[in-house]
Amino acid sequence: MSSTIINEVRRGFYLDSVALMRFSRAIASLDGIEEAALMMASPSNRQIMADAGLLDATSDGAEGGDLIIGIRAVNAEAAETARAEANLLLDTPTGAQGEGQSWRPKSLRAAVKARPDANLALISVAGDFAAAEARKALRRGLHVMMFSDNVSIADELALKREAQSLGLLVMGPDCGTAIINGTPLAFANKVTDGDIGVIGASGTGTQEITCLISQGGGGISHAIGVGGRDLKDEIGGITTLMALDALDADPKTRHIVLISKPPAAAVAARVVERIAASQKTFTVCFIGAESWQLPDNASLALSLKAAAEQALGGRALFADFQAGALAQPAPAAKVRGLFSGGTLCAEVQTLFKAAGEQVMSNAAIPGVLDLAAPADAHKIIDLGSDEYTQGRPHPMIDPSVRDQALQDAIKDKSVGVILLDVVIGYGAHNDPAGHLVDSLGTALAGDTLIIASVTGTDADPQNRRGQITKLQAAGILVAPCNADATVLALACIRLNR
Amino acid sequence: MPELTRYMEPTMENNKVTNLLTDPLDVINIGLEGFATELKQQGVAVTHVDWSPPAAGDPKIADLLSKLGT
Amino acid sequence: MQLIENANQEAVTRMLSADPVLIDVIPASEAIPALKDHMILHAGPPVAWADMCGPMQGAIAGIAVFEGWASDLEDAAAKAATGAFDFHPNHHFDAVGPMTGMTTLSQPLMVVENRTYKNRAYCALNEGLGKVMRFGGNDASVLARLAWLRDSFGPAVGRALRSGDGIPLKHLIARGLTMGDEMHQRNVACSGLLLRELAPALARTADDNDELAKALAFIGGNDQFFLNVAMAMGKSIMDPVRNIHGSSIVTAMCRNGTDFGIRVSGTGDTWFTAPVEMPEGLYFPGFTEADANPDMGDSTIVETIGLGGFAMGASPAVAGFVGAGAASEAGNFTRTMSEIAAGENPEWTIPAMDYLGVPTGIDIRLVLETGLAPTINTGIAHREPGVGQVGAGVVRAPMKCFEGALIALAESVGVK
Incomplete structure (x- = not known):
């Protein structure tokens, strides 16, 4: 051819x-x-x-x-x-051939060159590389929020010392939450702007407190994350003390909430000394600590909810919530807590302990049994801890981490109540309530009670009200906050006895 | 035990943290792109770094790079 | 490391303070006294005859016939195989050459003097488009053109240049960048600017109007005429940057069709090589990737000084060669290359990028850290000798060269 x-x-x-x-x-x-x-x-x-x-x-x-x-x-x-x-x-004139692919920097160096006014590096690369990136950011004059975990404590100390000498803030590592001047960073919620500052060693704790303050009619000036280890001896509270200085000097901030696990004694002493030197008032929530020597301008809160209430000047939150009226008899005596938020898990343990219940947890607070202990106790599980998240996303991003544990709990005849958190906001899964309901499927027909609360606000992308409605429509009992959900769970198992 | 940080009166240097709380945020995001997307949606200035591990993850080269510094 | 920062600062200072001037065209035998009979300088790092690609062998056969060292191409190839010729890289003799980069005794070389550092660098004259020796062409028409360059055109341009103070190149490049050249795949503006500078002196020193007209037409008809000038200029700028203890700045990049090689200031004259990659780009009608030869030439010296792929933003028309990139994205190449450069050239700027200076001083540490290999704009040769250019495109320097260089640099500053 x-x-x-x-x-x-x-x-x-x-x-x-x-x-x-x-x-x-x-x-x-x-x-x-x-x-x-x-x-x-x-x-x-x-x-x-x-x-x-x-x-x-x-x-x-x-x-x-x-x-x-x-x-x-x-x-x-x-x-x-x-x-x-x-x-x-x-x-045909070629003209603009659609959206030109815009340039993206491959390195921090180039990004800073392109944005000379940048003031914060948000770092979430794998832990092995995070410290090096944070160091580069500090040397270019940026404050740092390190979302990354698995950073060695030696690196953390070196970074924080370098930052301190430069007058820069290192939030983290393993800092999930911050709100700077109304802007939620990483895992945080769209809360009302206001005059209450938060310093948090815990991400979900900060989320719960800022949301509760917002729901209670108050507002947040800033929420500064410090990372889970900042108040340990090795780090000495470098970031916490710098954050205290900053919020103390901040004219927008009237009251300051400090939330952390109970700190090392020597570090706590410095923090308390710094609080005493301030003209402002403080609420301190060392979750798990029942008493602490504090100066006159500070008060201790036992739970996240109590901390929010104290920050609001003693205003009671959700006064119309009656756990007794909502409670149903649990079909069995034990509560299984399945939490995506570590501090929410700790708050539940605190409240169970205070109620005289025996609790065990994979993330036990002082006075709570380890999960391996040979005991017949309520099991409150932190699904965000390493054994569940190795090589998987955090349950706040991928709620399916909870699916299997949930099915196991439903099948466990000793479990009468399953207690859950649903955490929404920036960074989180786009519909955790929907996922939860879907994963339950027909299992809801069983008589195990499921109690949940939603940490978030109606201004969050997922909308808290919408999430609550989905849960309620599926027969899940929804309390207004994690502490109230705990009280409701306790009421349900007491009806069983 | 490492030396603990002593409480100091806020100095000029420390005021940089105050600036962070008052100046408009201008974020460089390194890692999860979703964080940058969400900040952009909120109207926050954010520059996402199209990051990859140094030396494409070769540990020997990465170690030398960290020592030779950039 | 402070030692490295200081050394790189010095390297960039030397690059930016260079003052390259095109001063002459003289026979290679005069320009490079060390160049002897039966010696053939080629592009890229050292390579043995057996390892040479088709076009390189083709060019060597052709140049051997041209120099009278062989009776015909077959004879030349046979002699080459039995070690009759000494092969050396141009870079070892202050010279550079495009594609195959043949440099032998009788060829006319352009001389660029870096007046700040008093060093000279050399490059042969551009042969024009079509069938040419730099793409491995070696037939009678190719050799006839080389003879004309040797006997008429080269001496004429040499006379013209010697009649004045030479042609300063720094400002000419600056103007070319504003006119859409990146000095590797696009030299239209600079070729024109050079012709404008050269024409009066050529006319003044000419003894034959027909030959003058031929010379003027030759330059005017060759959009890439200036490439070889830019290359000699690049070599003259980078040579004084060699051997700064601790400097991680690349002083040369080149390829011989088999290997890609780089030299780094702090590691002196050592070549760090890796197999050269295939260019990606657009092919002339009738040709495809299957016809392409792996990348060749010393012309990457222009990227080393921040032009070519590094100055893509100045030359949106060339961005089309990338195959995927829209012209509006040309600036992205330059921005990306500034991520691996120690500095910017404040005199060589790109108007469309708000007068961003071209990226200056490739830092091997930044290359490895970002994983961004230098982007090189290149011509594509046919893999068989004698066919010529079949397309144009972009090629990336292999990462392995930079890894080897980093290990050696670390050793040189006592870091393990």
């Missing part, structure tokens, strides 16, 4: 050779086209086209300023189609 060659000459039609090469490729790739080229008719180009078997007599008279369309096709029809297409390409 012989090929069809057609040529067309466009007199005095100039296009850059690069543009023509791109057109040539487009035409050559059409169906039925063996070879095609659009070229200016210079002698060297004509030679190339001749060598490629693309020229016929039509183009004999073409000169340097003319454009030759040369097409070799399997048949005349394909050739004509290609000729039409070539002319269309030539006559």
Whole structure:
């Protein structure tokens, strides 16, 4: 079968050779086209086209300023189609070819160069690399929020010392939550702006407190995360003390809430000393600690809810919530807590302990049994701890981490109540309540009670009210906060006895 | 035990933290892109770094890079 | 490491303070006294005859015939195989050459003097488009053109240049960047600017109007004429940057069609090589990737000084060569390359990028840290000798070169 060659000459039609090469490729790739080229008719180009078997007599008279369309096709029809297409390409102004792909820096160095006014690096790369990136950020004058975990304590100390000498703040590592001037960073909620500052060693604790304050009519000036180890001896509270300085000096902040696990004694002493030196008032929640020596301008809160209430000036939250009225008799005596938020898990343990219940946990607070203990106790599980998240996303991002544990708890005849948290806000799964309901499936038909609370606000992307409605529609008992959910769970198992 | 941080009156240096609380946030995001997307949606200035591990994860080269510094 | 920062600062200072001037065209035998009979300088790092790609062997056969060292191409190839010729990289003799980069005794070389550092660098004259020796072309027409360059054109341009103070290149490049050249795949503006500078002196020193007209037409008809000038200029700028203890700045990048090689200031004259990659780009009609030769040439010296792929933002038309990139994205290449550069050139700026200076001084540490290999704009040769150019595109420097260099640099500063 012989090929069809057609040529067309466009007199005095100039296009850059690069543009023509791109057109040539487009035409050559059409169906039925063996070879095609659009070229200016210079002698060297004509030679190339001749060598490629693309020229016929039509183009004999073409000169340097003319454009030759040369097409070799399997048949005349394909050739004509290609000729039409070539002319269309030539006559269509290219203009902007859609959204140009915008440049993205590959390195912190380049990003800072492009944004000389940048003031905060939010770092969430794998732990092995996080310290190096944080160091680069500090040396370029940026404050740092390290979401990354698995950073060595030696690196943490070195970074925080360097930051301190530079007057810069290192929030983290393993800092999940911060709100700076109304902006939620990483895992945080859209809360009301206000005059209460929060310093949190715990991400979900900070989320719960800021949301409760917001729901209670108060507002947040800033929430500064310090990382889970800042108040340990090894770090000495470097970030906490710097945050205290900053919030103390901040005219927008009237009252300061400090939330952490009980700190090392020597570190606590410095923190307390710093609090005593302030003119402002403080609420301190060392979750798990029942008493602490504090100066006159500070009060201790036993739970996250109590901390929010104290920060609100003693205003009771959710006074119309009656656990007794909502409670149903639990079909069995034990509570299984399945938490995505570590501090929410700790708050439950605190409240169970205070109620005289025996509790065990994989993230036990002081006075609570380890999960391995040979005891018949309520099991309150932190699903965000390492044994569940190794190589998997955190349950706040991927709630399916909880699915299997939930099914196991439903099948466990000793479990009468399953107690859950649903944490929403920026960073979190886009519909954790929906996922929870879906994963329960028909299991809800069983008589195990499921009690939950939603940490978040109605301004969050997931909308707290909508999440609550989904849970309630599925028969889940929803309390207004984690502490109230705990009280409700306790009421349900007491009805069982 | 490492030396503990002593409480100091806020100095000029320390005021940088105060600036963080008062100046408009301008974030460089390194890691999870979702964080940058959410900040952008809120109208916060954010630059996402298209990060990859140094030396494409080669530990020997990465170690030398950290020592030779950039 | 402070030692490295200081050394790199010095390297960038030397690059930016260079004052390259095109001063002459003289036979290679005069320019490079160490160049002897039967010696053939080629592009890229050292390579043995047996390891050379088709176009390189083709060019060597052609140049051997041209120099009268062989009776014909077959004879030349046979002699080459039995060690009749000494092969050396251009870079070892203050020279550079595009693609195959043939440099032998009788060829006319352009001389660029870096007046700040008093060093000179050399590059052969650009042969034009079509079938040419730099792409491995070696037939009678190729050799005839080389003879004309040797006997007529080269001496004429040399006379013209010697009649004045030479042509300063720094400002010419600055203007070319504002006119859409990146000095590797696009040299239209600079070739024109050079012709404008050169024409009066050529006319003044000409003894034959026909030859003058031929010379003017040759430059005017070759959009890439300036490439070889830019290369000699690049070499003259980078040579004084060699051997700064601790510096992680790349002083040369080149390829011989088999290997890609780099040199780094702090590690002196050592080549760090890796197999060269295939360019990605657009092909002339009738040719495809299957016809392409792996990347070749010393022309990557222009990227080393911040032009070519590094100055893509100045040359949106060339961005089309990438195959995927829209012209509006040309600036992204330059921005990306500034991530691996120690500094910017305040005199060589890109208007469309708010006068961003071209990225200057490739830092091997930044290359490895970001994983961003230098982007090089290149011509694509046919894999068979004698066919010529079949396309143009982009190629990336292999990471392995930079890894080897980093290990050696660490050793040189006592870091393990």
